[in-house]
Amino acid sequence: MSARPSRTSRVAFSFLTNSIFFSSFLSAALAQDDSTKLRDCLTSTSILGSLATFSDAPNWANVTSPWALRFNPEPAAVVTPRTRDEVTAALACAVDAGINVSALNGGHSYGAYGLGGVDGALVINMQRFTETTFDAATGLFTYGGGSRVGPAATWLWENHGRHFPHVRANWVGLSGSSIGGGFGTTSRFLGTPMDNLDSVEVMLYNGTIVTASKVENPDLFFVIQGAGSSYGIVLSLTTRTWKPEYSIVTNFTISLGAVDLDTGVQALMDIQDWAMTEAPDTFALRWQLAGEWNGSGYFYGNPEDFDVLFASLTLRLPSTTTTTVRTADFWAMENFAAPLLNGTADTFPPRSMYLQALVLRSDQPFTFESAKALYQHTTLAFNRTDLTKFGFLDLWGGVSRDVKDDAQAMVYSTNQWLVRWEGRLANGLSEWPADGIEYMQAGFRPFQEQLRKEGVPLRGFVNYRDTELTLDEWSVRLYGENFEKMKRIKSDLDPLGTFTTHAQSIPSS
Ligand SMILES: Cc1cc2nc3c(=O)[nH]c(=O)nc-3n(C[C@H](O)[C@H](O)[C@H](O)COP(=O)(O)OP(=O)(O)OC[C@H]3O[C@@H](n4cnc5c(N)ncnc54)[C@H](O)[C@@H]3O)c2cc1C
Incomplete structure (x- = not known):
C-alpha cells in the first residue's frame, strides 16, 4: 500500500495537523497564561513571593529533583509555606489560575x-510542617504533614520511649x-x-481545614487512606x-545455600505453611526474590521463646540451610532495620528504577506453580548488565486478618505476601534503557499468568504502585470495588479537580 495520502486525505490530513498544531499551540499558550497568572499571584504578596521558586531560579533543578530519576516532572512553581495561612494563600492562587x-x-x-x-x-512543599506532639493520656502522637520517618520516630522514642509502625527508610515522608x-x-x-492513623487534618481546595477520622468526616478519612493526594x-x-513489651529484639538470617529451583520453591512453600499455621504475629520475615533462597527478619515477642520457635521453622528447610541469630535493644534494632533512622540525611540515594508489586491474600497464597513461575522468570532468568535486579517477598498476614476492604480506600484485607520485583539502572549509567520496562514486565508476566490461571485476581499496593499500568488496571488492583465511591467523594470534595495531578490521581465521577 502506498504511504502517500490521496488529495482528499492530504487536505484532511493538513486540516488535522493544522488543528492539532493550533490546539497544542493554544493549550501551550493557555498553560503559559495560567502559569503567568500563578506567578503574578504568588509574587503579589511579599511573603509568598519569598517562599516561591520558579524555573528561572538558580536552585530550580535542586528543588524539583525527584528521588525516582526515571521521571522528571516540571512543576509550574514550588512553594514552601511556613504557616497554614500561607498554604491557603498558595492554594487560592493555584485555584484562581486553574x-x-x-x-x-x-x-x-x-x-x-x-x-x-x-x-x-x-508543588506545595510541606517541609516546614514538622511539629510533633504526644498525648501521654491517649498515647496518640501527632506530627506535621511534612515530617519524615526518621526524625519523627526518633523524637517519639527519645522523648517518650514509644514506637509507631513506619516504613524501612529514614528519609521517606510520613504523610x-x-x-x-x-x-x-x-x-x-x-x-x-495507615491502620494506625487515628485522625488527619486536611486542607481542601477552598482553604477549609477539616479533621477526618472514623467518626468525623468519615468519607474524607476513607479516601485519605489510599489516595490522600x-x-x-x-x-x-x-x-x-x-x-x-520486650526491650530486646531478635534478628535472624536464613540461607538455603545454592539449591536448585524446585528445592528453593519447596522451601518457600514450607515457610509459607509455617507462617500461616505457627508463626506468631510478632515474627517478621523478608524473603529475597533477587537474592534467591535467603531471607532475614525480626522477632518482637519474648526473646526466650525464639530458639524453639525458630527451630520449628528451620527444621522444615533443606539440610544445606545456615542461619545466624543476634539480639539488640529495640532502638538499636530499629536503626538496623531502617539504617540511620536517627540520622540527619537520607541513607537511600535517588535512583532510576522500575518496580512492579503484587499482593497475595491468605485464601490464595503461593502455590508451588506460582512461586516457581515467579523465581524462574524473574531473578533466575535475569540477564542484563545495564540493569541490576532487586526484589523481595514481605511476609504480611498477622493483623491484616482484621482489615475490611470497604473500611478504607486501599483494599488490603488478609494480605499474606507483598511481592516486589524491580530493575535498577546499573551504577555509572544515566540513561534508562528503551526496552527496560518491557524487559522487567516480561520477567514478571509468567507469574501473573499463573495467578490468572489459578483464578487469583491481581492486587497491588499503593506505596509500591506500578507506574506503567492503565487506569483500568491500577484502579482495580489498588482500590477494587471502592473506586466508584472514591470518584463520588472526589466530585464532592475536589469539584475543580485541583488535586488531580499525577497519572494515578482519582478522577471525578
Ligand atoms: C528508599 C525507599 C524505601 C521505602 N521503603 C518502604 C517501605 O519499607 N514500606 C513501604 O510501604 N513503602 C516504602 N517506600 C515507598 C514509600 O512509602 C512511597 O514511595 C511514599 O509514597 C513516599 O512518600 P514521600 O512523602 O516520601 O513521597 P512524596 O513524593 O513527597 O509523596 C508521595 C505521594 O503522597 C502525596 N503527599 C505527600 N505529602 C502529602 C500531604 N501532606 N498531603 C497530601 N498528599 C501528600 C504526594 O502528593 C504524592 O502523591 C519506600 C520508598 C523509598 C524510596
Missing part, C-alpha cells in the same frame, strides 16, 4: 508524584508513606502506618503508638 496542586513530603514516590507526576503543577499503606517490620503485629493537603496526622 493550576493543579501537589503536596510534596519526603519526595520518595516511585513515580515522582510529590512533584506532580506530570508537568505544570503547583506520603502513611496514606499509601506503609509496611514495616512491626506491621504484622501492630498494623501498617487526590483530595487535599494533609496538614497533620495523628497515630496510635506502642511501648515495646
Whole structure:
C-alpha cells in the first residue's frame, strides 16, 4: 500500500495537523497564561513571593529533583509555606489560575508524584510542617504533614520511649508513606502506618481545614487512606503508638545455600505453611526474590521463646540451610532495620528504577506453580548488565486478618505476601534503557499468568504502585470495588479537580 495520502486525505490530513498544531499551540499558550497568572499571584504578596521558586531560579533543578530519576516532572512553581495561612494563600492562587496542586513530603514516590507526576503543577512543599506532639493520656502522637520517618520516630522514642509502625527508610515522608499503606517490620503485629492513623487534618481546595477520622468526616478519612493526594493537603496526622513489651529484639538470617529451583520453591512453600499455621504475629520475615533462597527478619515477642520457635521453622528447610541469630535493644534494632533512622540525611540515594508489586491474600497464597513461575522468570532468568535486579517477598498476614476492604480506600484485607520485583539502572549509567520496562514486565508476566490461571485476581499496593499500568488496571488492583465511591467523594470534595495531578490521581465521577 502506498504511504502517500490521496488529495482528499492530504487536505484532511493538513486540516488535522493544522488543528492539532493550533490546539497544542493554544493549550501551550493557555498553560503559559495560567502559569503567568500563578506567578503574578504568588509574587503579589511579599511573603509568598519569598517562599516561591520558579524555573528561572538558580536552585530550580535542586528543588524539583525527584528521588525516582526515571521521571522528571516540571512543576509550574514550588512553594514552601511556613504557616497554614500561607498554604491557603498558595492554594487560592493555584485555584484562581486553574493550576493543579501537589503536596510534596519526603519526595520518595516511585513515580515522582510529590512533584506532580506530570508537568505544570503547583508543588506545595510541606517541609516546614514538622511539629510533633504526644498525648501521654491517649498515647496518640501527632506530627506535621511534612515530617519524615526518621526524625519523627526518633523524637517519639527519645522523648517518650514509644514506637509507631513506619516504613524501612529514614528519609521517606510520613504523610506520603502513611496514606499509601506503609509496611514495616512491626506491621504484622501492630498494623501498617495507615491502620494506625487515628485522625488527619486536611486542607481542601477552598482553604477549609477539616479533621477526618472514623467518626468525623468519615468519607474524607476513607479516601485519605489510599489516595490522600487526590483530595487535599494533609496538614497533620495523628497515630496510635506502642511501648515495646520486650526491650530486646531478635534478628535472624536464613540461607538455603545454592539449591536448585524446585528445592528453593519447596522451601518457600514450607515457610509459607509455617507462617500461616505457627508463626506468631510478632515474627517478621523478608524473603529475597533477587537474592534467591535467603531471607532475614525480626522477632518482637519474648526473646526466650525464639530458639524453639525458630527451630520449628528451620527444621522444615533443606539440610544445606545456615542461619545466624543476634539480639539488640529495640532502638538499636530499629536503626538496623531502617539504617540511620536517627540520622540527619537520607541513607537511600535517588535512583532510576522500575518496580512492579503484587499482593497475595491468605485464601490464595503461593502455590508451588506460582512461586516457581515467579523465581524462574524473574531473578533466575535475569540477564542484563545495564540493569541490576532487586526484589523481595514481605511476609504480611498477622493483623491484616482484621482489615475490611470497604473500611478504607486501599483494599488490603488478609494480605499474606507483598511481592516486589524491580530493575535498577546499573551504577555509572544515566540513561534508562528503551526496552527496560518491557524487559522487567516480561520477567514478571509468567507469574501473573499463573495467578490468572489459578483464578487469583491481581492486587497491588499503593506505596509500591506500578507506574506503567492503565487506569483500568491500577484502579482495580489498588482500590477494587471502592473506586466508584472514591470518584463520588472526589466530585464532592475536589469539584475543580485541583488535586488531580499525577497519572494515578482519582478522577471525578
Ligand atoms: C528508599 C525507599 C524505601 C521505602 N521503603 C518502604 C517501605 O519499607 N514500606 C513501604 O510501604 N513503602 C516504602 N517506600 C515507598 C514509600 O512509602 C512511597 O514511595 C511514599 O509514597 C513516599 O512518600 P514521600 O512523602 O516520601 O513521597 P512524596 O513524593 O513527597 O509523596 C508521595 C505521594 O503522597 C502525596 N503527599 C505527600 N505529602 C502529602 C500531604 N501532606 N498531603 C497530601 N498528599 C501528600 C504526594 O502528593 C504524592 O502523591 C519506600 C520508598 C523509598 C524510596
